[in-house]
Amino acid sequence: MANLEVDFCGVRFKNPLAAASAEPTLNAANMKKCIDAGAGAVIAKTMTDSPEMRELTTKAKWRFLNEKHEVCQGRVPRMFSLYSRSGLAIEQPEDFIKEIRETIRYADKHQAVVIGSVGSIEEQGWVDLSRQMEDAGVPLLELNFGCPHPKLMPGVRTGMNVGQDFDYACGITRAVCESVQIPVIIKVTPQVTDLVAFSGLLKEAGAAAVTLTNRFIGFVPDIETGQPFIYGQAGIGGPWTKPLTLRWINEVRQAFKNELFITGTNGAYDWRDIVQFIMSGAHIVQMCSAVMAYGYDWLGRQVKGLEKFMDDKGYRSIDQMLGIASDAAMPYSDMPFEKARVNPELCTNCGRCLKVCFSDGMQAGDEATYVLAEKCVGCGGCLSVCPVQGAVVIEKV
Ligand SMILES: Cc1cc2nc3c(=O)[nH]c(=O)nc-3n(C[C@H](O)[C@H](O)[C@H](O)COP(=O)(O)O)c2cc1C
Incomplete structure (x- = not known):
């Protein structure tokens, strides 16, 4: 039987599937459901000191769109888009930390990993939030430099506004890495020109891993009403983004094999996609939109699907699949x-x-x-x- 365990930044995962930081990991109750479903890890909804980003989540909206970019009615198809406006964790950090502590206690009993995610509006804030997360007991920390929504919120300097400013992002990374003992993962935005150069700079600043990548910003009008869905521009992603994400995983793997751990997100729909992410070079694969479309059980079904695939193909470990497609890729x-x-x-x-x-x-x-x-x-x-x-x-x- 295939062994699904992964060593990611020195932390053991029972399988490579993580529930990505989003509404399925909004609080302890939700994270426990991801763990019950069989996820190897949960990445908590991003804890923040930004009042605007907390409030946004209390009026979050999203639509599942079909291949024609109409709102789905009933079944959400394979190639859907998730068009959404949502912020970061609703609770103040001191309250959200309680959710983290409760989740860690639960996760320990189920051999699952809880990863903390933070997003601040000031350099010192990133350090303070990171220390709070470390004190709560998470073994890994993700800095959210990829959230697309602050781009649409004048004056809110977090998420993608950080990820597009490499100097500022590296300064924060360095400050956080010097302040905490646990490995730091940087979640980046795909809306830049060169994620390979950026990953290299982040590595030099002390990052142990990169999360490739957060989502895009889109704009989708409803032709029946002449109005944009959910009031205007919004975050957009879905299974169709997978090749765009895998392109960066492929390049970062080729540039920094054995020097940087990679976790992949943005486009993983099912176990087949998990395999493709791993073969491209992602040690851990994060999933959000599909869970939001089909429910928590989706996670467990994908872990089983991955295990069956590996058994059928004779892969005994995740390591045997890791990066094999990237290593085989040839130039034009x-x-x-x-x-x-x-x-x-x-x-x-x-x-x-x-x-x-x-x-x-x-x-x-x-x-x-x-x-x-x-x-x-x-x-x-x-x-x-x-x-x-x-x-x-x-x-x-
Ligand atoms: C409604 C919603 C809320 C999200 N909230 C966060 C968040 O708080 N922090 C974060 O790092 N990413 C957030 N994300 C991004 C997801 O973690 C994930 O990276 C992204 O959806 C791409 O993965 P997917 O293709 O599996 O959906 C959010 C995504 C959605 C759709």
């Missing part, structure tokens, strides 16, 4: 030349491949489509639209 310059070949026995001559061939490599024949080798560049568009498995193959030349 190393790609081989390839060409398509049609198997006339299987080709039904449906003509779909002809419509998606832009090099005239695919040619219509009487009985079967055939390949004009001197024209074909081996792009593989034909392979993707061919309805018969094996009728088109792509081969190295």
Whole structure:
């Protein structure tokens, strides 16, 4: 049977799935439900000294949108978007810390890890909140430099407003890392140009890990009313963001393998995605939107799915999958030349491949489509639209 345990920054996780910092981890009661469902860890809703960010959560709004970006009615589909306006933890830090302590006591009995998350509006505030979290007993701390909402709140300098100012962010990271003993994880915004350079700077400032990444800001009008959903711009994410997140995990893994731990968030929907995050280089995978769409039990189902996948494939440990796809990725310059070949026995001559061939490599024949080798560049568009498995193959030349 596969061993799902992970060593993340020196802390043992029973499995790599964490409930991300958000409404499913809003308080002790919610975090206990994530733990009961089987999550290896919970990342508490971000504790803050910002009154605006606390108040925002008391009037939070969100909509699950379908592929057409209409509000879902009933079933939330696989490729949904979660369009939301929400702040940070509602309680004042001194009250929220009680929720943390209660959750740690519960988590200890279930071999789950409680990770603290903080977000301040001043440099000293980051240090103070971090110390409070450490005193409460969390083994790991996440600094939320990625929350998109402060960008839409003039004067509130936290979350993404910090994550977009590398100097300020590194100064905070250094100050916090010098003030606490526990490993510090930095959760970044994807709305910057270079997360590899930033990750390197954060590592030098003392960070043990990066969380790649928080969500984007979007804008979605309702064409029936001419009004934007939930009053205007909002945070947006969902399973469709996964490749964008994995791109950064891939690059940070390649740049800092064995030097920086990575936790992945923004786009993990189910156990298949967890596998893809791990194969890209994430030690721990965080999940939020899918839990908000389908409930706490979703977490446990994904842990079981991951275990079954590993058993079926013969992976005995998470380590055996960690970063294998990133390590196999090659630059454009190393790609081989390839060409398509049609198997006339299987080709039904449906003509779909002809419509998606832009090099005239695919040619219509009487009985079967055939390949004009001197024209074909081996792009593989034909392979993707061919309805018969094996009728088109792509081969190295
Ligand atoms: C309603 C909502 C509230 C969130 N609150 C926080 C928060 O307090 N702190 C934080 O670091 N991230 C917060 N996030 C971001 C999530 O932790 C997570 O990183 C993000 O949703 C991407 O993961 P997903 O694709 O699994 O949803 C929030 C997200 C949503 C949708």
